[in-house]
Amino acid sequence: MARRKLSLAGPATLRDVARVAGVHPGTVSRALNPQTRGLVNEQTARRVLEAAEELGYRPNPIARGLRTNRSHTIGVLVPDLMNSLFAAVVRGIEDGLREAGYTPLIANTDNDAAREQVAFEAMSARQVDGFIAATAVRDHWLLPDQVRSGAKVVLVNRRVASDAIPAVTGNDHEGIRLAVEHLAELGHRRIAHVAGPQALYTGWSRHQGFLDAMRALRLEVDPSLIVFSDAFTEREGARCCGELLDRRRDFAAIVAGNDLLALGCYDAFEARGLDCPGGVSVVGYNDMPFVDRFRPPLTTVRVPHYELGATAAALMLEQLRSREAPPRQLLLAPELVIRGSTAPVAEPPAPRASTRTAAKSTTAGETGTSP
Amino acid sequence: MARRKLSLAGPATLRDVARVAGVHPGTVSRALNPQTRGLVNEQTARRVLEAAEELGYRPNPIARGLRTNRSHTIGVLVPDLMNSLFAAVVRGIEDGLREAGYTPLIANTDNDAAREQVAFEAMSARQVDGFIAATAVRDHWLLPDQVRSGAKVVLVNRRVASDAIPAVTGNDHEGIRLAVEHLAELGHRRIAHVAGPQALYTGWSRHQGFLDAMRALRLEVDPSLIVFSDAFTEREGARCCGELLDRRRDFAAIVAGNDLLALGCYDAFEARGLDCPGGVSVVGYNDMPFVDRFRPPLTTVRVPHYELGATAAALMLEQLRSREAPPRQLLLAPELVIRGSTAPVAEPPAPRASTRTAAKSTTAGETGTSP
DNA sequence: TTGAAAGCGCTAACAC
DNA sequence: GTGTTAGCGCTTTCAA
Numbered sequence: 001m002a003r004r005k006l007s008l009a010g011p012a013t014l015r016d017v018a019r020v021a022g023v024h025p026g027t028v029s030r031a032l033n034p035q036t037r038g039l040v041n042e043q044t045a046r047r048v049l050e051a052a053e054e055l056g057y058r059p060n061p062i063a064r065g066l067r068t069n070r071s072h073t074i075g076v077l078v079p080d081l082m083n084s085l086f087a088a089v090v091r092g093i094e095d096g097l098r099e100a101g102y103t104p105l106i107a108n109t110d111n112d113a114a115r116e117q118v119a120f121e122a123m124s125a126r127q128v129d130g131f132i133a134a135t136a137v138r139d140h141w142l143l144p145d146q147v148r149s150g151a152k153v154v155l156v157n158r159r160v161a162s163d164a165i166p167a168v169t170g171n172d173h174e175g176i177r178l179a180v181e182h183l184a185e186l187g188h189r190r191i192a193h194v195a196g197p198q199a200l201y202t203g204w205s206r207h208q209g210f211l212d213a214m215r216a217l218r219l220e221v222d223p224s225l226i227v228f229s230d231a232f233t234e235r236e237g238a239r240c241c242g243e244l245l246d247r248r249r250d251f252a253a254i255v256a257g258n259d260l261l262a263l264g265c266y267d268a269f270e271a272r273g274l275d276c277p278g279g280v281s282v283v284g285y286n287d288m289p290f291v292d293r294f295r296p297p298l299t300t301v302r303v304p305h306y307e308l309g310a311t312a313a314a315l316m317l318e319q320l321r322s323r324e325a326p327p328r329q330l331l332l333a334p335e336l337v338i339r340g341s342t343a344p345v346a347e348p349p350a351p352r353a354s355t356r357t358a359a360k361s362t363t364a365g366e367t368g369t370s371p
Numbered sequence: 372m373a374r375r376k377l378s379l380a381g382p383a384t385l386r387d388v389a390r391v392a393g394v395h396p397g398t399v400s401r402a403l404n405p406q407t408r409g410l411v412n413e414q415t416a417r418r419v420l421e422a423a424e425e426l427g428y429r430p431n432p433i434a435r436g437l438r439t440n441r442s443h444t445i446g447v448l449v450p451d452l453m454n455s456l457f458a459a460v461v462r463g464i465e466d467g468l469r470e471a472g473y474t475p476l477i478a479n480t481d482n483d484a485a486r487e488q489v490a491f492e493a494m495s496a497r498q499v500d501g502f503i504a505a506t507a508v509r510d511h512w513l514l515p516d517q518v519r520s521g522a523k524v525v526l527v528n529r530r531v532a533s534d535a536i537p538a539v540t541g542n543d544h545e546g547i548r549l550a551v552e553h554l555a556e557l558g559h560r561r562i563a564h565v566a567g568p569q570a571l572y573t574g575w576s577r578h579q580g581f582l583d584a585m586r587a588l589r590l591e592v593d594p595s596l597i598v599f600s601d602a603f604t605e606r607e608g609a610r611c612c613g614e615l616l617d618r619r620r621d622f623a624a625i626v627a628g629n630d631l632l633a634l635g636c637y638d639a640f641e642a643r644g645l646d647c648p649g650g651v652s653v654v655g656y657n658d659m660p661f662v663d664r665f666r667p668p669l670t671t672v673r674v675p676h677y678e679l680g681a682t683a684a685a686l687m688l689e690q691l692r693s694r695e696a697p698p699r700q701l702l703l704a705p706e707l708v709i710r711g712s713t714a715p716v717a718e719p720p721a722p723r724a725s726t727r728t729a730a731k732s733t734t735a736g737e738t739g740t741s742p
Numbered sequence: 743t744t745g746a747a748a749g750c751g752c753t754a755a756c757a758c
Numbered sequence: 759g760t761g762t763t764a765g766c767g768c769t770t771t772c773a774a
Contacts, residue, residue, distance in 0.1 A: 010440075013767060024745050029769060036769090041743060058496045062442065063767035065433050066750045069381075082459055084660075087452045091479060103493070106477055108462060122474070125429045263664065289455075293634065295666045384751060395761050400753060407753095412759055434751035437766045 012055035021051035028052070032059065065127060074316060075123035076104045078134045079111045084289050085305050089134050089156060092309020100317050102129070109135050111200070124151070129320060132156055132312050136200040152319045156312035158201030159329060166315040166327040170303040172202060175334035176209030177216070179255050179283040179301055182336055184217050186281065187345040188253035192225040194240045194265060196232050196257030203232070206257050206285060225251055229261055237264020238271075245272055252280045252345050259284035259291050259300055262341070266294070277343035287337055296340035304332050383426035392422035399423070403430065436498060445687060446494035447475045449505045450482045455660050456676050460505050460527060463680020471688050473500070480506050482571070495522070500691060503527055503683050507571040523690045527683035529572030530700060537686040537698040541674040543573065546705035547580030548587070550626050550654040550672055553707055555588050557652065558716040559624035563596040565611045565636060567603050567628030574603070577628050577656060596622055600632055608635015609642075616643055623651045623716050630655035630662050630671055633712070637665070648714035658708055667711035675703050 017032075018025040023044060030036040031048035040048075051057075065071045076093055078086045094104050105128055107119035116135055123131070130152035138158070155167035183191055193210045196203025207226075214221045227243050229236035237260060244254070245268055256262035262284030269276050276282060276296055284291060284300035291298040311330055318325040388403075389396040394415060401407040402419035411419075422428075436442045447464055449457045465475050476499055478490035487506055494502070501523035509529070526538035554562055564581045567574025578597075585592045598615050600607035608631060615625070616639055627633035633655030640647050647653060647667060655662060655671035662669040682701055689696040 014769095015767080025768080026746080026770080027744055030744085033769085039743070044743080058492070060498065060767055061496055062433055062436050062498050063750090064769075066431075066437050066752090066767080067769045069750080071433065081452065081462055082455060082660075084453060084455055084458070087455070087458050091452055094477075094479060103476065103497070105474065106465075108465060121429070125432055126474070127431070127433050266664075289453075290661045290665075293637075293665050294661075295664070385753095386751080396751090397753080397762075398760055401760085404753085410759070415759080431751055434766090435753075437751080437768090438753045440766075 011060075012052075012057040013060070014057075016055055017048065017051045017057050020055060021048045023048065032057075069127065070129055071127040072102050073105050073126065073128045074102050074313075075120070075126075075128040075131045076106045076134070077109055077116060077119060077131060078106060079136065080108050081106070085286055085303075086134055088305035089309035089312075092306040092311075093132055093156075093313045094309075096310040096313025097316070102313075102317070102320075104132075111135060111137060113137065130154070130316050132316055134158075134309075134312075136202055138199060138201050138204060152316065154312050154316045154319065156308050163329065164327055166319060166329065168308055168311040168315060168330040168332065169201075169205075170308065170334050171331040172205040172334075173209040173212065174331075175285065175301040175303070175336075176206050176255065177213040178334065178336040179285070180210065180213035180217065180219075182299070182338065182342065183253045183255070183281060183283065184219065186253075186342060188251075188281065189219060189345075190222070190225065190251035190253070191219065192244050192251045192254045193227070194237055194244070194254055194256045194261050195226060195228045196261065197230055198228060200232070203229075203257050210255055224248065229257065232258050232260050234260050234264040234267065237261035238267040239264070241265040241268035242271065245269075245274070253342070254280065254282040256282055256284050259286045259288045259298060262298055262300065263291075263294065277341050278346065281342040283342060292339060294341075299339045299342040300337055302335045302337050304334075307332055382431075383423075383428040384431070385428075387426055388419065388422045388428050391426060392419045394419060403428075440498065441500055442498040443473050444476050444497065444499045445473050445684075446491070446497075446499040446502045447477045447505070448480055448487060448490060448502060449477060450507065451479050452477070456657055456674075457505055459676035460680035460683075463677040463682075464503055464527075464684045465680075467681040467684025468687070473684075473688070473691075475503075482506060482508060484508070501525070501687050503687055505529075505680075505683075507573055509570060509572050509575060523687065525683050525687045525690065527679055534700065535698055537690060537700065539679055539682040539686060539701040539703065540572075540576075541679065541705050542702040543576040543705075544580040544583065545702075546656065546672040546674070546707075547577050547626065548584040549705065549707040550656070551581065551584040551588065551590075553670070553709065553713065554624045554626070554652060554654065555590065557624075557713060559622075559652065560590060560716075561593070561596065561622035561624070562590065563615050563622045563625045564598070565608060565615070565625055565627045565632050566597060566599045567632065568601055569599060571603070574600075574628050581626055595619065600628065603629050603631050605631050605635040605638065608632035609638040610635070612636040612639035613642065616640075616645070624713070625651065625653040627653055627655050630657045630659045630669060633669055633671065634662075634665065648712050649717065652713040654713060663710060665712075670710045670713040671708055673706040673708050675705075678703055 014025045014028050018028045027040060028048050031040045031045040032052060037045055061072060074097060076090060078090060081087050090106060097104055105123055109116040109119060132154045134156045136158045153165055155165055157169055159167035159169050180191060195207040198204045211221055224247060227240040229240045237256060241264060254265055256265055262282050265282045269280060274280055284298045287300045287302035291300055315328060385396045385399050389399045398411060399419050402411045402416040403423060408416055432443060445468060447461060449461060452458055461477060468475055476494055480487040480490060503525045505527045507529045524536055526536055528540055530538035530540050551562060566578040569575045582592055595618060598611040600611045612635060625636055627636055633653050636653045640651060645651055655669045658671045658673035662671055686699060
């Protein structure tokens with residue numbers, strides 16, 4: 001337990017250990033590295049381990065990295081940690097990376113390409129071994145150049161057309177289908193969509209999912225019932241929903257691109273004296289913390305953000321371990337969480353809609369999971 | 372703009388630049404470092420800069436760090452990023468550090484001493500230049516040993532008795548005073564306290580603040596109106612508040628140790644059919660995102676978490692720049708945010724209370740800041 | 743199985 | 759002013 005050092009100050013070095021163990025530094029290196037321990041005599045190895053222990057020796061990853069060109073560090077690019085969604089993703093990444101001995105280096109980009117570029121450069125300079133990008137911008141500079149130039153990249157919360165890049169995302173298609181089906185089962189035929197920004201992957205994919213889900217249920221997709229927001233914010237949700245409401249009132253259900261947009265819908269309802277869910281139902285997306293405490297508690301689609309992060313970490317480790325690991329693209333299943341913001345249609349559906357009846361009634365509370 | 376390299380592969384090195392500029396690597400180092408540029412000929416410097424630009428040279432901080440023993444990296448120890456409060460602190464730190472060229476290395480500890488210890492070791496090994504600890508545990512292993520042994524540490528969101536360690540915290544004393552005064556002005560005399568865990572600094576300091584504020588207002592401090600929670604969670608808030616409510620009903624106001632505990636109080640009210648704020652008022656602490664959307668919207672004390680982080684970063688930079696910078700201890704002013712969870716007493720105050728009248732009425736909306 | 747020696751990319755003390 | 763040299767702490771050939 002004694003912690004006396006041989007070198008004058010600072011932590012013990014490989015050389016100090018070598019001196020104490022009476023061997024050459026190279027031997028200490030071999031003995032201490034599990035990979036190469038086999039090359040060294042059992043006896044000697046033990047002596048080295050003891051000496052290291054006695055000196056409280058900690059290998060210096062900086063020096064090691066300089067030699068090996070591996071920093072055991074992964075750059076994590078995220079729009080904004082203050083968004084609880086990304087905080088969860090990051091924790092998943094951190095926990096997933098930890099046991100493998102990797103450490104995340106985190107940077108917030110605020111979805112600003114310039115800031116992202118800078119962060120990427122800085123991280124490259126710091127010799128990160130790879131990047132996990134949770135930045136949701138579509139048509140992204142990161143992909144064409146960097147990936148081809150050998151940087152290991154894993155996408156989380158978004159993907160690209162190309163199959164060359166490993167990615168893990170929530171299954172938005174499925175999630176939106178759950179939302180639309182839920183509303184349809186409540187008798188809604190005319191369903192509106194407050195879509196997220198189409199420049200962001202999640203905004204775009206959920207919009208696509210909406211179109212497909214409506215068609216699959218043979219519900220009419222009315223372009224005038226779709227409004228595109230400029231940002232995933234409450235303010236934009238209020239603006240878009242207001243626009244919708246001022247345009248027409250022959251619908252009583254809204255699928256929002258995420259929870260913040262849904263929250264904005266609440267504001268628009270209140271400004272117009274509309275009751276939710278009595279007058280109009282709304283479904284959010286993400287199941288952020290505390291949406292169950294809103295007035296009314298928000299029905300929403302839960303995305304397993306922590307698992308998204310943990311899985312992204314696993315994909316990264318795969319890439320790191322073998323040069324030729326196939327770039328897997330994973331979809332994680334969402335889950336509909338039915339709360340208080342959705343209710344059966346009060347008025348009869350609009351005249352033109354077919355009279356298809358709802359398949360079955362849904363009980364409130366906990367809920368339908370997808371496979 | 373061309374990016375051809377001289378060395379076969381990998382990024383350009385100092386030597387590559389030297390070769391292109393036709394000078395010695397040492398000269399390149401001097402020319403590129405703003406600190407030492409003065410030592411080199413204007414002409415030569417320009418040539419070097421151009422060569423560096425042409426090659427797309429990026430200095431390798433790993434190599435530099437090995438030489439200088441400075442990594443330009445700060446370890447950040449935080450209980451849990453998924454807690455929005457700490458996410459804000461971390462963003463403040465990141466932004467505060469960035470312009471000085473420092474990067475945070477973040478680890479979550481979940482308030483677990485063992486995990487914190489491990490994270491600390493790992494960061495030390497990675498040669499971080501200092502630590503910013505947002506971990507709120509009192510009586511903390513970090514301080515006695517490490518600080519004395521030369522590690523630079525800045526505390527955020529907590530402090531210690533010793534003045535030797537720089538710290539920046541919210542002024543809990545002041546914040547709780549604002550809360551208690553607000554309730555007193557609404558006519559409350561018997562005020563209960565659902566205190567946070569006393570093992571955590573914020574739980575403890577707010578409890579102290581509560582005692583002082585009550586005494587300052589000459590309100591009776593009744594020990595049976597104070598319950599200590601085991602954690603800053605909604606569940607614990609519900610348990611403690613329930614205990615209080617089942618014990619007696621001759622109070623109509625609660626100061627909670629934080630917003631989550633206040634939220635738990637909501638649950639306890641609901642379970643007992645109590646109306647808030649009609650039957651009982653409650654004040655939270657922190658002003659987390661979305662507490663304004665709760666039912667009722669939560670009256671709470673806002674803590675400038677982002678600024679806490681940014682200030683902590685500034686204090687760290689001070690320590691880093693000069694060996695003998697005084698370890699400043701800063702208090703940031705909180706702000707009372709009055710919303711819907713507090714209301715005037717319905718029943719007359721309990722008989723024993725003195726009949727001191729409220730000093731002045733408070734207007735709703737934005738509100739009193741401290742100096 | 744171990745020692746010797748070179749060198750990762752950079753900085754800094756010293757010499758010219 | 760600029761070149762020279764020596765290493766930071768570690769890994770990894772190459773010999774022995």
